[in-house]
Amino acid sequence: MKSVDAHLAEILATVRTLAPLELELERSLGTTLAEEVSAPVPLPPFDNSAMDGYAVQAADVAQVPVRLPVIDDVAAGSDELRAVGPGHAVRIMTGAPLPAGADAVVPVELTDGGTAVVTINRPVPLGNAIRRAGEDVQAGEVVLKPGTVIGPTQLGIIAGVGRRRVWVRPRPRVVVLSTGAELVDPGLPLGPGQIWDSNSFTLTAAVRDSGGDGFRATTVGDDPALFLEQLDAQLVRADAIITSGGVSMGAYEPVKEALGPLGTVRFEKVAMQPGMPQGFGVVGEDQVPIFALPGNPVSSYVSFLLFVQPALRKMRGLAAGPAETVTAHLLGPVRSPAGRRSYLRGVLASDGTVTPVHSQGSHQLAALASANALIVAPEDVTELPTGAAVEVIRL
Ligand SMILES: Nc1nc2c(c(=O)[nH]1)N[C@H]1C(S)=C(S)[C@@H](COP(=O)(O)OP(=O)(O)OC[C@H]3O[C@@H](n4cnc5c(N)ncnc54)[C@H](O)[C@@H]3O)O[C@H]1N2
Numbered sequence: 001m002k003s004v005d006a007h008l009a010e011i012l013a014t015v016r017t018l019a020p021l022e023l024e025l026e027r028s029l030g031t032t033l034a035e036e037v038s039a040p041v042p043l044p045p046f047d048n049s050a051m052d053g054y055a056v057q058a059a060d061v062a063q064v065p066v067r068l069p070v071i072d073d074v075a076a077g078s079d080e081l082r083a084v085g086p087g088h089a090v091r092i093m094t095g096a097p098l099p100a101g102a103d104a105v106v107p108v109e110l111t112d113g114g115t116a117v118v119t120i121n122r123p124v125p126l127g128n129a130i131r132r133a134g135e136d137v138q139a140g141e142v143v144l145k146p147g148t149v150i151g152p153t154q155l156g157i158i159a160g161v162g163r164r165r166v167w168v169r170p171r172p173r174v175v176v177l178s179t180g181a182e183l184v185d186p187g188l189p190l191g192p193g194q195i196w197d198s199n200s201f202t203l204t205a206a207v208r209d210s211g212g213d214g215f216r217a218t219t220v221g222d223d224p225a226l227f228l229e230q231l232d233a234q235l236v237r238a239d240a241i242i243t244s245g246g247v248s249m250g251a252y253e254p255v256k257e258a259l260g261p262l263g264t265v266r267f268e269k270v271a272m273q274p275g276m277p278q279g280f281g282v283v284g285e286d287q288v289p290i291f292a293l294p295g296n297p298v299s300s301y302v303s304f305l306l307f308v309q310p311a312l313r314k315m316r317g318l319a320a321g322p323a324e325t326v327t328a329h330l331l332g333p334v335r336s337p338a339g340r341r342s343y344l345r346g347v348l349a350s351d352g353t354v355t356p357v358h359s360q361g362s363h364q365l366a367a368l369a370s371a372n373a374l375i376v377a378p379e380d381v382t383e384l385p386t387g388a389a390v391e392v393i394r395l
């Protein structure tokens with residue numbers, strides 16, 4: 001059987017980092033920056049007030065109380081400013097440009113709030129409540145480097161330096177396609193022998209959670225020809241495809257039957273539990289990577305975490321490798337088949353202990369949903385006792 005590590009290595013060697021494109025800022029959330037972003041002007045662009053109050057010369061308010069005539073009123077956005085001479089004050093708002101001559105701002109709370117003449121009741125030091133030009137960013141300074149994932153605050157600084165469009169590696173578009181004649185969309189009644197399709201929802205959500213744009217395609221039954229038709233229709237909008245089901249040893253395995261003959265997708269057994277039957281390869285003119293995951297709900301989700309998530313990272317231009325683990329101590333024993341790496345569902349606590357959940361079947365979706373970690377039992381281990389140190393993957 002192929003090892004988990006070898007399977008991941010093959011996947012990472014096959015998938016390609018997506019080419020950069022220029023996107024509107026509004027569409028860039030979650031993408032990876034593909035250029036250096038720098039500030040064309042200093043930020044703030046001009047000296048300005050950090051508070052609502054009065055721009056003065058600090059020396060004039062050293063002895064208080066003192067009454068100063070208010071010679072001007074500046075709001076944020078004002079551009080015609082009168083200079084503040086000795087013995088004068090200018091009423092000023094937060095963010096308004098500091099008038100020439102002023103070297104301190106007295107917050108309104110330390111005054112009587114006068115509009116023609118103001119009484120200042122407390123002294124303030126030189127430079128008080130003034131935000132200097134360039135104290136956040138100097139003109140020409142790099143604010144974001146290529147490879148940065150754009151979150152809300154990164155988007156903010158890109159806008160803050162005046163950019164409307166930005167070169168990024170996009171979020172991979174991933175089409176998720178469930179197969180199985182027994183599947184019914186949730187919301188519809190179940191007939192005999194039917195179950196509600198959950199995998200396509202889990203996997204589409206997992207794609208979004210992993211920085212991709214997941215699209216759930218219409219479920220197809222057990223007909224390989226219909227599967228190929230649906231796949232063809234979806235390929236135009238996909239950077240990657242995930243299928244669930246139809247990859248094991250049954251009489252009706254549409255994914256395996258449809259993709260096997262292409263010669264570009266391999267179906268293998270990977271030495272893991274759950275998730276042993278795996279298909280991976282490329283399809284279509286553009287050699288779109290396809291992950292043919294097993295249909296059991298726990299198996300497909302574990303396979304996603306181990307294989308698809310790192311592939312999405314590579315596509316996004318980020319460092320990609322095996323899922324990260326932390327060490328924890330078992331609060332109950334676990335078993336694992338010889339020669340396969342097990343990923344058992346557990347609840348990781350803040351004290352560094354992990355409790356295996358009671359139901360470890362590959363079909364037990366509720367047990368998976370109650371877990372927050374996968375306990376990794378290595379290939380050479382068949383049992384791990386309570387208290388054993390184990391590696392766990394956080395979910
Ligand atoms: N004779 C053998 N039988 C099986 C083997 C084997 O080696 N020899 N492997 C088992 C393992 S391990 C797995 S995992 C499954 C994988 O099966 P498939 O990928 O072919 O998936 P299906 O047969 O279509 O479905 C398996 C199971 O999962 C349910 N399912 C499928 N799709 C969904 C969905 N979208 N949402 C919810 N549940 C789904 C399906 O009803 C089946 O119960 O094969 C074993 N068999």
Ligand code: MOO
Pocket residue numbers: 272273274275276277294296299362
């Ligand atoms: O290896 Mo299968 O994925 O148990 O359920």
